[in-house]
Amino acid sequence: MVALIPSIRTISPRLTELFWDVPVSDELLEMKIYILSEISKNFAPSIEDIRSGFKTISIQWKERYGNFGFEEFLANLSLKPTSLDTKTWEIPVCYDLEFGFDLDRLAKLKPITIEEFIHLHSSPTYRIHFIGFLPGFPYLSGLDPKLTTPRKSQPDRAIPSGSVAIGGNQTGIYPQQSPGGWHVIGRTPIRVFNSKASPPVFFEMGDQIKFKPISKEEFEGLKNFNPLQLS
Amino acid sequence: MIRDPAFAKIIKTGPGTKVIDLGRKGWGKFGIPSAGPMDILAFRWVNHILRNPENSAVLEVQQPGLVLNFEAPTLIGLAGAQAEIKLNGVQKNSGCLLEIPAESELKIGGFDKGSILYLGIKQGIQSESKLGSKSFFEGITEQIQFSNGDKFMYFTNQEIPTFKARANPVFSTSYQDKTHIRVYPGPEWDLLQKEMQDQLLNHTFLITPFKNRMGAQIDSPFKNEYSSIATAAVFPGTVQLTPSGKLMILLQDAQVTGGYPRILQLEENDLPAFNQLKTGHEFRFELQSFT
Numbered sequence: 478m479v480a481l482i483p484s485i486r487t488i489s490p491r492l493t494e495l496f497w498d499v500p501v502s503d504e505l506l507e508m509k510i511y512i513l514s515e516i517s518k519n520f521a522p523s524i525e526d527i528r529s530g531f532k533t534i535s536i537q538w539k540e541r542y543g544n545f546g547f548e549e550f551l552a553n554l555s556l557k558p559t560s561l562d563t564k565t566w567e568i569p570v571c572y573d574l575e576f577g578f579d580l581d582r583l584a585k586l587k588p589i590t591i592e593e594f595i596h597l598h599s600s601p602t603y604r605i606h607f608i609g610f611l612p613g614f615p616y617l618s619g620l621d622p623k624l625t626t627p628r629k630s631q632p633d634r635a636i637p638s639g640s641v642a643i644g645g646n647q648t649g650i651y652p653q654q655s656p657g658g659w660h661v662i663g664r665t666p667i668r669v670f671n672s673k674a675s676p677p678v679f680f681e682m683g684d685q686i687k688f689k690p691i692s693k694e695e696f697e698g699l700k701n702f703n704p705l706q707l708s
Numbered sequence: 709m710i711r712d713p714a715f716a717k718i719i720k721t722g723p724g725t726k727v728i729d730l731g732r733k734g735w736g737k738f739g740i741p742s743a744g745p746m747d748i749l750a751f752r753w754v755n756h757i758l759r760n761p762e763n764s765a766v767l768e769v770q771q772p773g774l775v776l777n778f779e780a781p782t783l784i785g786l787a788g789a790q791a792e793i794k795l796n797g798v799q800k801n802s803g804c805l806l807e808i809p810a811e812s813e814l815k816i817g818g819f820d821k822g823s824i825l826y827l828g829i830k831q832g833i834q835s836e837s838k839l840g841s842k843s844f845f846e847g848i849t850e851q852i853q854f855s856n857g858d859k860f861m862y863f864t865n866q867e868i869p870t871f872k873a874r875a876n877p878v879f880s881t882s883y884q885d886k887t888h889i890r891v892y893p894g895p896e897w898d899l900l901q902k903e904m905q906d907q908l909l910n911h912t913f914l915i916t917p918f919k920n921r922m923g924a925q926i927d928s929p930f931k932n933e934y935s936s937i938a939t940a941a942v943f944p945g946t947v948q949l950t951p952s953g954k955l956m957i958l959l960q961d962a963q964v965t966g967g968y969p970r971i972l973q974l975e976e977n978d979l980p981a982f983n984q985l986k987t988g989h990e991f992r993f994e995l996q997s998f999t
Contacts, residue, residue: 609965
């Protein structure tokens with residue numbers, strides 16, 4: 478396996494970042510999940526927050542200059558990543574043009590039929606690399622390269638809650654209404670983020686997602702339901 | 709301690725009046741920012757002079773022209789922006805403790821200095837706590853900001869309805885005179901050409917009207933020739949170089965990750981001063997190293 482030893486960047490007296498200068502991959506994700514759990518085990522009381530990116534783990538310490546012993550800890554850490562979870566969540570998506578208001582235009586742009594488009598989008602099993610942007614917004618890998626589409630040059634002011642969209646080589650779900658530059662191809666009726674629930678998001682980094690096409694009638698029946706765990 | 713619930717009514721407010729406490733800590737992995745106070749110095753001050761627990765919720769006021777009606781007696785503390793204050797028609801100093809009798813009207817007029825005012829209340833504002841914080845935040849709390857006619861709850865004491873301001877502490881706003889904002893090199897600072905780094909550090913920037921709890925958009929004379937990065941974490945005080953060349957200084961309600969180069973990181977002790985700067989005010993970056 479590739480040497481996946483991160484470099485350490487000290488950003489400010491309370492911010493430290495681990496950075497991997499390698500392409501995004503499942504191997505890298507395995508390594509990040511392993512290191513995250515080791516950091517939590519050893520430094521939890523000193524940490525205010527940890528945020529992940531595709532190639533980064535960023536730590537906000539409680540105290541200024543509070544990362545005492547962290548570099549030594551990393552240097553001595555034996556890198557033994559565990560294999561990724563096979564936990565897979567089924568997210569029902571209605572690709573009706575009323576919800577997926579950019580789908581018709583995107584399909585014509587490729588050009589493929591809407592049915593092919595939906596098939597290409599709902600066939601892969603996507604991997605959650607981290608959650609960011611909005612509460613509960615998953616950053617996924619696994620989009621079919623045929624569906625890659627540059628973001629809109631002029632972002633939409635309000636993308637509706639539950640929208641499933643494509644931006645660049647990524648696809649994602651908007652857990653709440655938000656401005657956004659991605660192309661909307663459908664909507665899920667399930668509630669991705671619920672601040673009354675614990676945890677507020679049912680999935681986490683490393684989990685997998687599969688989109689299941691549903692009709693408008695099914696959409697109505699599944700409103701605010703929780704998703705199904707396939708495995 | 710006797711805790712009889714009472715309500716304050718928002719008679720009139722501009723946009724951005726919110727309940728804020730120290731924020732949600734440790735929820736970054738779910739994409740949730742902390743949403744703490746924009747000016748933590750003023751926030752801590754009002755709770756300190758009221759002898760409140762340090763995480764008591766206060767009112768964060770972003771616009772002049774707030775009118776409140778308190779139905780029952782309490783004690784309030786004001787800090788942050790220096791504002792024209794009238795209690796039941798009588799002019800008061802801002803940055804102080806105020807005894808509030810029953811059926812009082814408090815008017816907050818123009819801000820003479822600073823741009824964010826904190827109004828703390830004895831025992832804190834009593835509102836819903838979500839994920840460990842009362843800070844208003846879209847998608848998390850039911851309410852996102854106060855509108856005219858809204859109410860919030862606080863505790864009074866119906867038995868002995870007097871609250872005495874035993875001291876008269878004065879809030880110093882001198883930290884708000886700071887116009888050199890200390891910064892550290894961001895993770896993508898080294899991507900910039902030396903010439904552009906020098907320009908950034910020698911340029912005088914202006915606060916634009918596009919500043920809120922999410923961030924401050926700052927015009928710059930720079931061209932952005934740098935591509936976006938693999939999405940990575942951002943924090944309050946992260947300075948992003950956007951595709952148009954403008955700078956985006958991310959603040960307390962900003963998203964937890966971003967894809968624009970993170971060229972600088974503000975020293976967090978200078979965030980209160982930066983956040984208090986008004987539209988049109990000038991500032992410069994002062995590069996620090998901490999090794």
